[in-house]
Amino acid sequence: MKRALLVLLVALPCWAQDVEHRAAALERELRCLVCQNQTLAESNAPLAMDLRNQIREQLAAGKSDREVVDYLVARYGDFVRYRPPLKASTALLWAGPFLFLIGGFYFLARLLRRRRVPPPELTSAERARAAKLLE
Amino acid sequence: MKRLGWTLGVFVALIALLAIGLRLNPREVPSPLIGKPAPAFDLPLLMTPDKRFSEREMLGQVWILNVWASWCPPCLVEHPVVTRVAQSGMAPVVGLNYKDARDEALPWLARNGNPYQLIAFDADGRIGIDYGVYGVPETYVIDRQGVIRYKHIGPLTPDVVQQKLEPLVKQLAGR
Numbered sequence: 001m002k003r004a005l006l007v008l009l010v011a012l013p014c015w016a017q018d019v020e021h022r023a024a025a026l027e028r029e030l031r032c033l034v035c036q037n038q039t040l041a042e043s044n045a046p047l048a049m050d051l052r053n054q055i056r057e058q059l060a061a062g063k064s065d066r067e068v069v070d071y072l073v074a075r076y077g078d079f080v081r082y083r084p085p086l087k088a089s090t091a092l093l094w095a096g097p098f099l100f101l102i103g104g105f106y107f108l109a110r111l112l113r114r115r116r117v118p119p120p121e122l123t124s125a126e127r128a129r130a131a132k133l134l135e
Numbered sequence: 136m137k138r139l140g141w142t143l144g145v146f147v148a149l150i151a152l153l154a155i156g157l158r159l160n161p162r163e164v165p166s167p168l169i170g171k172p173a174p175a176f177d178l179p180l181l182m183t184p185d186k187r188f189s190e191r192e193m194l195g196q197v198w199i200l201n202v203w204a205s206w207c208p209p210c211l212v213e214h215p216v217v218t219r220v221a222q223s224g225m226a227p228v229v230g231l232n233y234k235d236a237r238d239e240a241l242p243w244l245a246r247n248g249n250p251y252q253l254i255a256f257d258a259d260g261r262i263g264i265d266y267g268v269y270g271v272p273e274t275y276v277i278d279r280q281g282v283i284r285y286k287h288i289g290p291l292t293p294d295v296v297q298q299k300l301e302p303l304v305k306q307l308a309g310r
Contacts, residue, residue: 033269033270034269034270046234046260047260047268047269050259050260050264051264054264073167074167075167075168075264075265075266075267076166076167076267076269077165077166077167077267078167079165
């Protein structure tokens with residue numbers, strides 16, 4: 001009995017701390033819908049406060065991080081995630097930078113190829129003059 | 136000449152992108168709830184707290200759910216429009232009083248008129264979260280099967296009613 005109480009005493013703060021850590025990490029990944037350029041962690045909007053409470057409540061009830069994110073996405077859409085998932089509608093978003101990179105390399109290669117012009121052929125008279133100058 | 140064509144092409148493409156981007160409203164987040172069943176709730180009524188209302192009671196008819204609060208200035212702006220929609224009888228308009236206090240909501244209605252068939256009282260905003268509410272006022276059109284067909288964020292305007300709400304409600308109720 002005593003031991004069980006001790007275990008509870010030690011485990012409870014750890015568990016609470018774990019929930020707190022996970023909640024804080026999630027809040028930095030999720031957007032506040034009211035002030036759209038802030039995360040839930042940064043925002044002081046009443047809705048952000050409600051959502052922070054929801055996240056804590058659900059984590060405390062034993063839900064996984066994934067389930068909590070899914071809960072919010074089901075209500076507010078992918079927009080709440082600062083890291084959008086890879087799917088058909090976001091493919092361009094994810095591939096865009098790489099497309100630009102490839103495009104950049106293509107233009108660079110073209111530019112360099114155009115620059116590599118062979119040196120003009122010298123006539124024999126010019127060659128003789130050059131040789132004389134070098135002497 | 137070819138080079139000029141390229142430059143011009145890229146320039147026009149950029150202008151087009153900017154033109155589209157600047158016209159989009161970043162506050163209009165597409166709701167994932169469109170086409171999904173309206174989230175279930177069972178809330179006390181604002182006027183008669185001992186009575187309750189559930190979205191199930193509206194099954195079989197097309198109805199409009201309007202989320203409002205007395206602390207929300209745009210709600211006051213759209214109030215005449217909501218009133219006109221309710222009076223037109225196109226569909227029953229149910230209010231969802233969001234994160235409000237009874238002693239503020241009731242005087243607000245007394246001052247501005249009550250167009251709602253009934254008002255559910257969502258004091259802690261929990262049902263609002265289920266409906267993805269983030270900018271009051273918001274308005275939902277829910278069909279006979281209880282599926283959300285349309286969501287408008289921000290105050291209803293006569294234009295929105297005329298171009299979106301009314302045609303949709305008529306079409307849904309038509310069959």
